[in-house]
Amino acid sequence: MHLLTCPECQVSVPVATSQAGGRTQCSGCQAILEIPTLGQLRQLPVAEGSVNDDDAYVNPASSGGSIAFGIVGLLxxxxxxxxxxxxxxxxxxxxxxxxxxxxxxxxxxxTKLPAAQLIREYEQMEEFGIDVALPYTYVTMANTKSDWGWTSATAGGVALLAVLAMLAIGVSGRKRK
Incomplete structure (x- = not known):
């Protein structure tokens, strides 16, 4: 806050920079004082025990909050x-x-094969076994589809967590007055 001197009673009236260009009432003589513009107000003396408005402002980039927000946003x-x-x-x-x-x-x-054909099938199973060297094509396709689905679900979960982290960073980075 800056100290504005009343021209009538010479009392110092504390004025915030946000009041620049406005009006205020003198605490001594109750006269209406015109508050100068911001440039002129900053040239006035600062009230003791008050924090300068410029010093109270903390740049969010200096705290690293916006950098973390950006990185998590990219993620x-x-x-x-x-x-x-x-x-x-x-x-x-x-x-x-x-x-x-x-x-x-x-x-x-x-069920539609003749008995002789079924006997041949059975003999081939006994001779060569019923193990399949490679999985059937439909099994490979089903496995591929399942892999794409799990990857999509995992990426969606990571995206959801990143959005929640962005919200947390955004809320915690706010300056409370």
């Missing part, structure tokens, strides 16, 4: 982009056959 943006991309990839993969449908097709096919 949130990147996570949202990854979540969107992987979510689109997940939705575009169509798995036409499931294990249940595959088993049902084989059961249906075996």
């Amino acid at each position: 949130a943006t990147a996570a949202l982009v990854v979540a969107a991309y992987t979510g689109i990839r997940w939705s575009l993969i169509d798995v036409p056959v499931t294990t249940d449908l595959h088993i049902a097709e084989y059961q249906n096919a075996y």
Whole structure:
């Protein structure tokens, strides 16, 4: 606060910089005083025990709050982009056959085969085994779709946490008056 001197009674009236260009009442003679503009007000003496308004302002960039907010914001943006991309990839993969449908097709096919063919199938299973060297194509497609889905969900979770962190940083960085 600055001290404005009343021209009539010479009493010093404390004036805040936010009152620049306005009017105030003198505490001594009750006269209305015109408060000078901000540039002229800053040339007046400062009241003892008061904090200068310029010193009370803390630049948020100097505390690192805005830097952390920006970094977490970039993390949130990147996570949202990854979540969107992987979510689109997940939705575009169509798995036409499931294990249940595959088993049902084989059961249906075996019921239509003649007995001699079933005996040959059984002998081949005994000779070569029933192990499959590679997974079926539909299983590979289902696994790929599942991987894209989990990646999308994980990136979405990271994005949500980053947005919550941004809110926390933004709220904690505010100057309380």
